[in-house]
Amino acid sequence: MSSDSSSPQSSAVINEAVQSLRDGGLVAFPTETVYGLGADAKNPEAIKKVFAAKGRPSNHPLIVHVAAPDKFDQAQVDWVPVLAPWVRDISEDALKLMHAFWPGPLTLVFKKDKSVPLEATGGQDTVAIRAPAHPLAQELLRKFKGGIVGPSANRFGKVSPTSAADVRSEFEGMLDLMILDGGDCKVGIESTIIDLSSGDRAVLLRPGLITPGEILAKTGIHVYLPGESIQAKEGGDLPRVSGSLRAHYAPTTPLRMYSPGRVLDALSEFPDIKSRVAVAVWDSDSSLGDDGHPSVHFEEMVVPSDSTAFASRLYRSLRDLDQQGWDLILFPEPPTGEEWDGVRDRLQRACFGSGPSSSSHASN
Template sequence: MKADPQPTIGSTELQQAVEQAVRRLQQGGLVAIPTETVYGLAADASNQKAVQNIFSAKGRPADHPLIVHLAAPSMLDASLANRSDAWFKLIAPWVRDLPEEAMRLVETFWPGPLTLVLKKDKHVLSAVTGGQDTIALRSPDHPVAQALLQAFGGGLAAPSANRFGKVSPTRAADVSAEFSDQADLLILDGGDCIVGIESTIVDLSSGTPVLLRPGAITPEQIEQQTGVRVLQAGARADSDKVTPRVSGSLKAHYAPNTPLRLYAAGAALDCISQYPDTKSHVALVVWESEQMRDPQVLGASHIHQIPIPEQSDLFASRLYRLLRDLDDHSWELIVMPEPPMGQEWDGVRDRLQRACFGSGPPVSNHVSS
C-alpha cells in the first residue's frame, strides 16, 4: 500500500501523484482520494469491473448505491462563459431529467458537501445505482480531488474508503490502517478532511426535494440561499412512493469496534453505571466547557475524560478521528454527549445514533436495517 506524502497544490509532486492515480483508474484499479467530507475509495464509474472491485474491497452489499463524483466546470470547459451552462453540460450525460431546482442547488452549493439524487440516464451502470433508476451525484470541494477528476475526465464512483459499516476515514493514515491487507492500494494524501462527515443527500427524483441524509448543509440553509424547500423523508404528499436507497441509510453504520453509548445532559455517570461489567478503561467524552471536577469521577481511575468542541462544525470535523483513535486504545466503553437539537447538529446526531446501534464486536452488534 502506498500513502503519498501530502502534496502541495500546484506542485510537481501533486501533478505526478495525480498522473499516477489517473493511470491506475484507467486500468480499472482503485484509488483512495481525499474530499472535504471523508476519504473515498474511487473507481471509474463507467467501468463495470472497477465498480465491482469497490464492493469487493469494502464488503459492501451489491444493492447499496454509490455516489458519482464529478469535476467542477471552471477548468473543465472554459469555452462556456455561463457557469450554469457549464454545470448542465457536465451533469446532463448522467441523468435523464434535470429539474430547475436541482440546477439552483448545484449553482449555489457545488463544489461542496451536497449530493443530489436524480433520475439516471440509461447508460449509467446498474452496479453504480444499486439497481435503481436513480443516480447520486456530487462535486467535491477539495483541490486534490478536483485535480484528479479534471485530469481523469470522467465520473468517479467513490464511497467512503473503509470496510462497510465501520467508521469513515478522515486521514490518509486511516485508509492505510483500514486496508492494511491491500498493499497495492494507491492513496492520495490530501491532509485531514475539513467537514469530517459525509455529504448531505437531497432526493429530487420525484419532483419534491426530500432530505435523505443530513450533513453540513442543512435544509434551512438551502431554503435561505436558493428558495428551494427541502422536506424531511416521509413529509411529502407522495410519501407512499418508494424512497431511493442511498449511502449511509442503514440503521447500523459508521460504527466503532468499541461499544458506544450516548448520554443526556448531566447523566454521564448514570450511563456508565448501566454497564457494571465495565471495570476499566471507560472513555468519557465531555463538552470542553463541562469537564467534570466531581471527585467521584476524578477518583475513578478507570474513567478518562476527553473534551470535544461545542461548535457543530468542529464537532463534526473531529468525530470520526476521535472514534478511530479511541478504538485504537482498547477502551471497553465509549460514552459521548447527545448533540443539542437543531438542524446544524442533525448530521452528527444521525452518525452517532447509527454508530451506537452498530458498535461493539461483530458478534454483538446489529448490522441490518
C-alpha cells in the same frame, strides 16, 4: 502507495492515479468530507472491486463524483454538460442547488441515464451525484474526464476515514491500492443528500453540514423530511442512499450517548461494571469528577461545542479512542437544532453498530 499532494511530483502522481482508474483499478482520494475509495463510475467490473474491498452489500448505492467546470470566473457555471452523461433530466431546483452549493458537501439524487451501470446505483433507477470541493479531488476528476464512484475508504460499517493514514490502516493488505494524500478532511462527516428524483420536491435523505435551513435561505427551496413528502404519503419508496443503514460508522469499542449530567445512567446499561471508560465532555462544561464511581476509571476528552468543529473531529476522535483499548466510550448527546442533525445521525448509527460484534450488525 501514497503521495503528498504538496510535493512537486503531485501532477505525475495524479496522472498515475488517472491511469490506474482507466485500467479498472481503485484509487483512494481525499474530499472535504471524508476519503473516498474511487473507481471508474462507468466500469462495472471496477465498481465490483469497490464493493469487494469494502465488504459492502452490492444493493447499496454509491455516489458518483464529478468535476466542476473549469471556468469559475463565469457569472453562472454551466453544470448541464457535467450532468448530461449521468442523469435523465435536470430541474430548475437542481440547477439552483448546484449553483449555490457545488462544488461542496451536497449530494443530489436524480433519475439515472440508461448508460449508468446498475452496479453503481445498487440496482435502482436513481443516481446520486456530487462535485467535491477538495482541490486534489477536483484535479483528479478533471484529468480523469469522467465520474468516479467514491464511497468512504473504509471497511463496510466502520468509522469513515478523514486522513490518508486512516485509509492505509483500513486496507493494509491491499498493496495495489493507490492513496492520494490530501491532508485531513475539513468537514469530517459525509455530505448532505437531497432526493430530486420525484421531480416535484426536494427530500432530505441524509443530514450533513448543509442544512435544510441554509438551503431555504440561499435558494428559496423547501426541503422536505421523508415523513413530510407526498411521495412517502402515497407509499412511493424513497431511493436507498449511502450511509442510511441503522448501524454504520461504528467503532469496535461499545459507544453510547449520555444526556446532560447523566453519565451514571449510561454506565448502568452495562451490568458488568466497565473499568476503563472514555468520556467526551463539552468544552463549555465543567469536569465530571470521579465522585461516586470508585470502580470505574474515567478519562475525559474535551469535544467542541460548535457543531462544525465537532463534525470535523468526530471520526478522528472515534478512531483514536477505538485504538486505545477502552471498555466503553461515552459521548454527550448533541443539542437540538438542525446544524447538529448530521453529527447526531452519525453518532446514533455508530452507537447502534458499535461493539465487538459490530461487523455482524452492519451486515444485517
